[in-house]
Amino acid sequence: MSASSTTIIHGTIASDLLAWYDAHARVLPWRSPPGAPPPEPYRVWLSEVMLQQTTTAAAAPYYAKFIDRWPTVQALAAADEAEVMAAWAGLGYYSRARNLVAAARVVAERGGFPETEAGLRELPGVGAYIAAAVAAIAFGRRAVVVDANVERVVARLFAIGEPIPGARRAIRSSTDDVTPSGRAGDFAQAMMDLGATICTPRAPRCLLCPLAGSCRARQAGMPDNYPLKLPKKAKPSRAGTAFWIEREGAVWLVRRTRAGMLGGMRALPDDGWSARQDGSGKPPFAGRWRNAGAVRHVFTHCALTLSVRSIRATRDPAGEGEWWPVANLEGAGLPTLYAKAAARALDDAATQAETDRGDDQHHEAQVSPAV
Numbered sequence: 454m455s456a457s458s459t460t461i462i463h464g465t466i467a468s469d470l471l472a473w474y475d476a477h478a479r480v481l482p483w484r485s486p487p488g489a490p491p492p493e494p495y496r497v498w499l500s501e502v503m504l505q506q507t508t509t510a511a512a513a514p515y516y517a518k519f520i521d522r523w524p525t526v527q528a529l530a531a532a533d534e535a536e537v538m539a540a541w542a543g544l545g546y547y548s549r550a551r552n553l554v555a556a557a558r559v560v561a562e563r564g565g566f567p568e569t570e571a572g573l574r575e576l577p578g579v580g581a582y583i584a585a586a587v588a589a590i591a592f593g594r595r596a597v598v599v600d601a602n603v604e605r606v607v608a609r610l611f612a613i614g615e616p617i618p619g620a621r622r623a624i625r626s627s628t629d630d631v632t633p634s635g636r637a638g639d640f641a642q643a644m645m646d647l648g649a650t651i652c653t654p655r656a657p658r659c660l661l662c663p664l665a666g667s668c669r670a671r672q673a674g675m676p677d678n679y680p681l682k683l684p685k686k687a688k689p690s691r692a693g694t695a696f697w698i699e700r701e702g703a704v705w706l707v708r709r710t711r712a713g714m715l716g717g718m719r720a721l722p723d724d725g726w727s728a729r730q731d732g733s734g735k736p737p738f739a740g741r742w743r744n745a746g747a748v749r750h751v752f753t754h755c756a757l758t759l760s761v762r763s764i765r766a767t768r769d770p771a772g773e774g775e776w777w778p779v780a781n782l783e784g785a786g787l788p789t790l791y792a793k794a795a796a797r798a799l800d801d802a803a804t805q806a807e808t809d810r811g812d813d814q815h816h817e818a819q820v821s822p823a824v
């Protein structure tokens with residue numbers, strides 16, 4: 454293909470995609486409609502940090518909660534970090550919540566967001582993707598925005614024959630080739646929307662695709678094959694134990710150390726498991742511990758089986774911690790792993806209480822005289 458015909462195809466991709474976006478853009482709470490003035494940088498940045506690890510549907514309630522509670526970057530900068538961490542609970546990657554507060558403080562201090570990719574990248578927790586997305590969407594700067602959706606669309610459009618992650622350089626360069634200088638934010642969001650709604654991981658809807666005429670994977674009749682992927686390595690398995698210590702309607706919670714997994718979050722006490730090694734299985738004090746079952750949780754670096762053991766305490770365990778009312782456990786902002794462990798312990802306690810009631814009734818039936 455000649456250089457000029459390649460340029461024409463690349464130009465067509467941008468204009469075809471933008472025309473499709475004008476008619477089909479998703480309505481999302483952090484967005485401006487196509488062609489409208491951009492949303493506030495705070496909203497774009499906050500949504501992009503959340504969307505790095507979850508879907509738009511899962512991020513939307515978190516986004517609403519954050520905007521309601523901290524409507525401006527100044528409000529977030531003034532927030533108590535522990536409260537932000539608790540509000541983030543369930544989204545995972547908790548270091549991102551800490552970076553969120555740190556970045557908000559830098560932005561508030563300097564009087565606003567930097568407008569360039571390079572400037573944005575200096576903020577805590579802002580990498581290449583978020584910097585490009587915010588520069589394009591909030592400030593209309595031409596930037597090469599490549600998230601997982603865009604990666605898939607571009608790998609298919611150009612039938613990139615190298616597997617991820619090696620293909621990322623070629624994908625980036627092809628995305629650069631098709632990115633227009635005008636409507637930078639709309640183009641980035643249009644690519645994301647196309648990947649989310651039409652060029653989906655499985656069974657892409659090529660018949661509805663505005664780029665079908667330019668798509669090499671489609672022309673070759675195998676869009677699902679792209680992007681090529683190397684076989685996944687199995688994650689190491691780890692084992693640990695969490696301890697449910699209850700007293701007068703409250704459960705003993707600790708704050709995890711800042712370094713390490715789920716750093717700084719409230720949690721049930723545990724046996725020191727980590728991504729690198731199993732826990733000791735040793736409870737924090739001797740007593741009649743009950744096995745309440747186990748939960749599984751998959752992290753980026755390992756798959757954890759967390760046994761849950763429970764006990765009724767008569768005094769405070771050693772070390773720092775707090776008694777938290779069981780009835781308001783949701784307000785503790787436990788990360789998903791410990792929320793699962795807590796649910797397991799409560800479930801086990803409910804089953805046990807039912808069994809005890811059944812035993813009592815059986816016992817009464819045996820000792821009561823017949824009437």
Ligand code: SF4
Pocket residue numbers: 606609610651652653657658659662663664665666668669670671676
């Ligand atoms: S034609 Fe099909 S594979 Fe190609 S970009 Fe469109 S939806 Fe994706």
